[in-house]
Amino acid sequence: MxxxxxxxxxxxxxxxxxxxxxxxxxxxxxxxxxxxxxxxxxxxxxxxxxxxxxxxxxxxxxxxxxxxxxxxxxxxxxxxxxxxxxxxxxxxxxxxxxxxxxxxxxxxxxxxxxxxxxxxxxxxxxxxxxxxxxxxxxxxxxxxxxxxxxxxxxxxxxxxxxxxxxxxxxxxxxxxxxxxxxxxxxxxxxxxxxxxxxxxxxxxxxxxxxxxCFDELLGDSITPDDSVFCYALRTDEVIRDVAVETARLTGGALRAPRTTHQRWGDIGEGIVPGPVEWLQNLARARVVVSNSFHGVALSVVLNRPFIAVGLPGKRASLNARVQNLLEVAGLEHRAVTSDDPSRICDLVQTPIDWEATNARLAxxxxxxxxxxxxxxxxxxxxxxxxxxx
The missing domain is CATH 3.40.50 (Rossmann fold)
Known part of the structure; x- marks a missing residue:
């Protein structure tokens, strides 16, 4: 075939x-x-x-x-x-x-x-x-x-x-x-x-x-650290402040991969990883902050704590894709539309029940x-x- x-x-x-x-x-x-x-x-x-x-x-x-x-x-x-x-x-x-x-x-x-x-x-x-x-x-x-x-x-x-x-x-x-x-x-x-x-x-x-499962690419040498991995697409509005506040709470390094269409300054430390290195950075992060569908999806698949940041303004209609994914995974509460510090603090400190999420994904x-x-x-x-x- x-x-x-x-x-x-x-x-x-x-x-x-x-x-x-x-x-x-x-x-x-x-x-x-x-x-x-x-x-x-x-x-x-x-x-x-x-x-x-x-x-x-x-x-x-x-x-x-x-x-x-x-x-x-x-x-x-x-x-x-x-x-x-x-x-x-x-x-x-x-x-x-x-x-x-x-x-x-x-x-x-x-x-x-x-x-x-x-x-x-x-x-x-x-x-x-x-x-x-x-x-x-x-x-x-x-x-x-x-x-x-x-x-x-x-x-x-x-x-x-x-x-x-x-x-x-x-x-x-x-x-x-x-x-x-x-x-x-x-x-x-x-x-x-x-x-x-x-x-x-x-x-x-x-x-x-x-x-x-992405073990074939990740290998067995990924050690989680205190970093915050911020993957932003289309805009840095809202997500920049959410990522900065998240890094302040964790005390870890804030890293953000540069994209080919980026029209904003780096969020934290700008990095230029290849696709495998990008996935490795996501897999080791203490928290992933992303407004991208696949940034959120791969966080869920790899069981990495994450904050899904909604796109603001005219782009808000694109949020339906992430919302649908979070509903399937039972993780709707991990989405934010503003940089409210108390909300971000709750999400950083609240563990995810990955056993329940993985059962839903199964x-x-x-x-x-x-x-x-x-x-x-x-x-x-x-x-x-x-x-x-």
Whole structure:
């Protein structure tokens, strides 16, 4: 059995790489020869081509594209090349990514015949972008792929609702999948509003939770210390003050990895770890402070005390992903939306009942494994496309 995986494996983002790692490692543990299809369209990080720039009605779309182009160029010129090299090494050595970059959907057809199964997910691959909208490739709507069993695992829309103009395409492409799952309950709501029966989609955990074990990368030499590990994305608002107060309470060093899109000064000691070193820093911290979904998810998986900081203002709608995760884990009380010192003190001093949390995760992990095992079994049957339910 050979499987092709479609996700954001190409991003210089720690969470994106670890969700990709999680699904591939789990499938390999089931004896599946799983590999990433090196689909890396230019619109995701580089903006893509301008769309009829003479049309005033498209000014917002083209302004976004131009901003992304200049941001990408700035990172290439002024970005940390050593950090990028560490991400590239992780993709090559750990994720096993090989082959040329495939930028267009039409480049994929020759690759499809080698796969028995195709997976799309996780990450925000179903989040319509301003510059592109929905990408059919991330719904596995690909020429030459109809012989393979098509399965989504934990893709996210990245928000609680999408514009109604996408509903027809979402319905058509989602119902074209043999196995349909999403990462958040809000994703089921979006699918239902688009016309997909509610019982057609299953909510499954992020691949980091599915895998549940990262000992192969961490090794056995991680010794917890008093450090505070602060992983901030999108903004340093609120999270900076929460992290500083947390470090004051613990008395340990405050370390924060720099990100490729960072537009703020370092929070405590700025560090530039590769993906493995990033995970090791998280695993040894006394407390993790993060406003990132995967910063929180990996804290939960590794049983590290954490404070989940909500994104403020216009970004608050993105908090639904973390809130859903905390509800599943029974840890809603670990979320904060302000830098209230008394609240932070309570969270630092209150231990987490990891036995109860792990029991809850075991349930959702078992359900996800049953879903995947059923899809693998169906793919092993002859004529599975004709008999797919």
């Amino acid at each position: 050979k499987a092709g995986l479609f996700t954001y494996h190409f991003s210089d983002n720690y969470g994106a790489l670890y969700q990709a790692y999680g699904l591939r490692q789990w499938l390999r543990g089931r004896g599946i020869d799983a590999e990433f299809v090196n689909y890396h369209p230019t619109y995701v990080e580089e903006g893509g081509p301008l769309d009829r720039p003479w049309k005033l009605s498209l000014w917002r779309k083209n302004a976004t594209i131009l901003y992304m182009k200049q941001a990408h160029l700035r990172r290439r010129i002024f970005g940390d090349r050593a950090q990028h090299a560490r991400f590239e090494a992780f993709r090559s050595d750990v994720l096993g990514v090989t082959g040329p970059r495939l930028k267009r959907a039409q480049d994929l057809a020759p690759e499809m015949m080698q796969y028995d199964m195709l997976f799309c997910g996780s990450d925000q691959i179903w989040n319509p972008s301003i510059q592109r909208g929905l990408d059919p490739v991330y719904f596995l709507d690909i020429a030459g792929a109809d012989h393979a069993r098509k399965v989504s695992f934990a893709p996210s829309f990245g928000r609680t609702e999408i514009e109604p103009r996408y509903n027809e395409d979402v319905r058509r492409m989602a119902l074209g999948l043999d196995g349909l799952s999403v990462r958040e309950g809000s994703g089921v709501d979006i699918l239902e509003r688009a016309g997909v029966p509610r019982d057609r989609a299953l909510v499954v955990p992020d691949p980091t939770i599915l895998l549940g 349930v959702v992990r078992s359900e996800a494994e049953a879903y995947l095992d059923a899809e693998i079994a169906a793919a092993q049957q002859p004529h599975n496309r004709e008999t797919a339910g």
